[in-house]
Each structure stands twice: as structure tokens, then as C-alpha cells.
Amino acid sequence: MAVFSRGFGSRRRESDPELPPGQYLTEDFPVLSAGPTPRIDTADWSFSITTESGQVTTWSWDQLMALPIEDVHTDIHCVTRWSKLGTTWRGVSLDTLFADIDTSDAYTMVESYGGYTTNVPLEDLLDGKAWIAFEFEGEPLDPEHGGPARLLVPHLYFWKSAKWVHGIRMHSDDDPGFWEQNGYNMYGDPWKEQRYW
Template identity: 45%
Template sequence: MYFGKPRKKGPSDRVPPNQNVTTSFPVLHYGNVPYYKNLDDWTLKIFGLVEKEVVLSYQELMDLPQMSSGNDIHCVTGWSKLDNVWEGVSTLELARMAKPKEEAKYVILHAEENWTTNLPVEDFLKDTSLLAHTHNGEPLTPEHGYPLRAVIPHLYFWKSAKWIRGIEFTSENRPGFWEENGYHMYGDPWKEQRMIWD
């Protein structure tokens, strides 16, 4: 599958307010960068308000149907990178496996070092959302989230958690790491929802 809208206009209609386009891929994160010697013990857990808890090895994840998605990404710190192509597994595919319950209104993404971020379930399940292992034809580097990161391109990029290890469906909108430290609970780049007071 490929999701991505054809572009008929120049970059100006693609860049949210107060963002600057970069051709590089800046590295921003809090805490350590995890380096994996192998992925034998790596798992992705889908849990919470689901009909069936799912735990996937890396190979099991790679054996699922794969998708490609083209999009632009926008960092809360002010940079935008256009024309990215990601490869990975659709969040819809993962939800089909776990079957979220009706009362599941939010998703908490869990990453290494107990890092989390939150988003509404409908944003997680958009057809442009995925868990990616490849960017522009190359495997993710450790600094950019190897072996797996979320890609939620319509929100500021801190919502696209690196080094993801868990997907929790919940009825509560619990703030994650950056949200607890003053970032906006939603993070729409077109509305400049950078901080909690925006």
C-alpha cells in the first residue's frame, strides 16, 4: 500500500506557520540512544483495553503486511522535512490483531527508558499512521528510532515516538513525558499547538 497525496502546489502550502524547511534530518531526543546487538529479545506489546493482548517479535512484525507512506514531518522545535517515504506496518493492521474495545478512546505509546506519549485513538488509527522500520529506503538509524518508531505525520513529530515497545489502548488521556513537561496534549502543527497554553 502507498498513502500520500500528490502535490500540485509549492512547498508554502505544505509548511505550517513558523516552520523552516530542512533537507537534513535533525536528531532530537531526551535520554540515551538504545543500541541493539541483536533483536532476539525485542518485542512489541499491544495491551490495555483490547480484546486480545498481542506480543510480537521483530520477525513476526516483519512478517505482517507492510506498507509505504509518503509524507511531510514537522518538529515542534521549528523544522519541517518534506517528501519522506516510510516503510513499516500500518497501525490499522495492529489494531485488527488486538481489537480495541469501544471504551478505548486514547493510545499511549511506550518507548525505551519508560518514555511515553499520548494521542487520541482516531489519530493513531488514521490510514497515514504507521510503525516504521525504514526511512527513504534505508533502515532507521539508532538515533532515529531503530528498530521501530511511530510515524503520526499530521501531528508534531514528538508524537511519533522513537524506539517504540508498547501500544496501550486506554479510556484516559494520560500525558506522556513531554506533555508532563509543558508540551501540548494534542500537538497540531497547523494550529501551532506547541505548548500547553497554545
């Protein structure tokens, strides 16, 4: 049972059943990054999927833009406890990118420009659950928020939605990425409050 904090609660925010436990609603778009924001020109940008056989499939920016683009309306939840409801993104589904990829590995390591990594099970990237997103609220994605493109996997805490995404490498095991080595949960389900180790 929690202890009570005398006199706390007069400035409370409205609770919202759409918020996972321990989250609060924000109208801002806060930034959580461990280092400087990389600046990547779309002319130099590429995205690759590397399988266990060593096969590498790469898309340039123009090739990505030529793929079917989806509108995504979703809530997002950061482990630092802010949530945004009803955000709008545009991006390419990972189902599209994985359509011709031959792999039997169950896990992925998502890799970013700047060296960031995060581990996500493959099944959490497929079946309409994840995108390579390049627009937020009708505007090109800001570098601070991961532009030119970030992974968007909104059913997990947002550190899994790697900014400045550069590729996905298939892994046979669920190896920890950057924050997962630095105190954060391997999976990160906001509805189960899987924040930390």
C-alpha cells in the same frame, strides 16, 4: 502586532505553502531526545498492545515483518520548528495491528524502550494515519532516529512519533506522556501550532 526587528530578513528562506505556520524547511534530520539513544537488537525487540481488560497482544520482529508492509510518503514537522517534505518510510499500518484488538478506550499511551511515553487519541492512529516504521529513505532506521522501529504519526508534531517504540497501552482518559508533562501540548497539531501548554 509584532514589533519589527531592524534590518532582519535579508537571508530569508523561501516560504513554502506546504509548511505549517512557524516551521522552516531542513534537508538535515535533526534529533530531539531527552536521554541516551537505546540500542535494541531486532532479535530482542517486541511490540505489544495492551487493552483495558489486561489482554496483551505481542509481535516479535519477525512477526512484524510478516505483516503487510506499506510505503509511506509524507511530510514531517518537529515542534522545534524544522520540517522535512516528501520523506519516504516503510512500515506496518496501525490498522493492521489493531485489526483484532478489542477495546472501547478512546486514548492510547505509546511506550518506548528507554521509558519515553507519549499520548495519542486512538482515532489518530487508525484509518491510514499511523505506522510502525522501520525504514527511512530506503535504509534501516538509525538508532538515533528511533530504530529499529518508531511510531510514525506524521499529521502530528513529531514528538508524537515515538522512537524505539515498544508498545501501546489503551487508556480511558487522555493522560499526558513525557513531553506532555514537560511543557508540550496534549495533541500537537502542527497546522494549529499546538506546540506548548
